[in-house]
Amino acid sequence: MGRSPCCEKEHTNKGAWTKEEDERLVNYIKLHGEGCWRSLPKAAGLLRCGKSCRLRWINYLRPDLKRGNFTEEEDELIINLHNLLGNKWSLIAARLPGRTDNEIKNYWNTHIKRKLYSRGVDPQTHRPLTSSTTVATTASNSATGTANNTSNNKTSSDNNNSKSCLFEVQNYMTAPLMQVPAGTIDANVKAGNESAEESNSSSGVTTSEEVFPELNLELSIGLPYQLHQIPSINIKELRQQPPQQKQQQVSCEWYGNLSQGACLYCHSGFQNTQACSCKAMGTTLTADNIYRYYRPLNS
DNA sequence: AAGATGCACAACCGCGTCCCA
DNA sequence: CTGGGACGCGGTTGTGCATCT
Structure with missing residues (x-):
């Protein structure tokens, strides 16, 4: 119908x-x-x-839109967030004040993809553009093997890679956040690719239980200043709640349903375990903790 | 100068999700 | 529980501008 x-x-x-x-x-x-x-x-x-x-x-x-070129800092942030989230442009945009998902998506397709190729990095997998990749990524990399032809990458393998990326994030999130060192992406990529490839080459198969060390779990990624902003949750639904419900509903789960905010854990399909710190904190988000996970667009 | 080509980005389309009756 | 309306998202297309030949 x-x-x-x-x-x-x-x-x-x-x-x-x-x-x-x-x-x-x-x-x-x-x-x-x-x-x-x-x-x-x-x-x-x-x-x-x-x-x-x-x-x-x-x-x-929208009056709060930022005009002009992306800065180098924004470039790197987008790359890092894409590494974590895949093609979740709205989630990525939620971490970049003044930028829209559409803008980032276009920028990714026209600039960053090229930039990554020039660095020898596959923009979908964020791994080196070499043929010696894992079995799990062989199928998707067969499309990216034609690295110079971006249009050829617009295949189902893109979707697979996005899903795969999110799946990897979910796997990572089974570990409590605080146990993960907040290293840089570069460091993790350098150290991680070797170990990942090593383990993969030994087993020959990538299972769903395996982790991918190059992913950066520092989920407070974002432009520095926004971490200290006091959020103003000025969302229509919140205004419509009866006063006594408002505080209780400012919860991870509740916000996870709103596209204007983003809990990286919940939006990645991660729920109900200790790794989801915003749930572990209880039902109330505070100004101190909210920006670790959320950035309401209309703040 | 004019047509061809490439690029950037605004806008559209179809689908998924949420919510409510 | 279910169906439909509304909204949001990601992928794709269209178009105008710049550059090349």
Whole structure:
């Protein structure tokens, strides 16, 4: 059974937004706030579907967006986060203030992939572009074996790699966070690849229980200043909660359901064990601990 | 100067998830 | 429990601009 269309396509504009449309959208959101995207176009006098309005606002018109080129620091952060999270652009964007998932995704595809190839690193697996890789990665690397052809990488192997990456993260997360040294990615890559390849070459098979030492478990990755910000959880759903429920629901699990915040553990499918420190802390997040795991976009 | 090609990025599309009646 | 609406995400496409030939 098909889904009903999000809008009446014959009565909506498509393509590039005009300045007037932008102004209408911005003015409306300034007055009424975000949300209720389906009804927004009509209320704002726009011949657009709600989805299009939402995208235009989030990716282009939002006042807190950072303009201009990515810094070297941001580059490295994106690479590290991609190593951890795979193609979870929204999660990555949540760690980069002022950047959108779409922007990061585009930047990844146009710049960072090339940068990694030039370093001899496979952008999907974050491993050296050599043929001596593990059995587990052989299938995916067969596509990346044509390292110069990025378009060839847009195959199902990409998906497999993303899933594989997340799966690896999940495996890692079975270890308590504090037992993992907060080393740098570079150091871990250097030390880890050798041991990983060594163990793989001896066994010949990568099992789901094996770990991948090059992954950096320092989950407080982020631009430094945001770690000290006091978050302002100004989310629609939170406002709608009865007052007595608010504190109780500011929990890891609760926030894990919101795309605007990101618990790296929960979003990676990790639940209900000691490694998920935000759960272990109890149900209340504090200003001290929240930024280890979350960065609400509208903070 | 003009067409071809490549690049960057805005925008679209389809699907998954959540929530509620 | 179930079906449908709304939203968000990731992949893909379209388009304008820059560079090359």
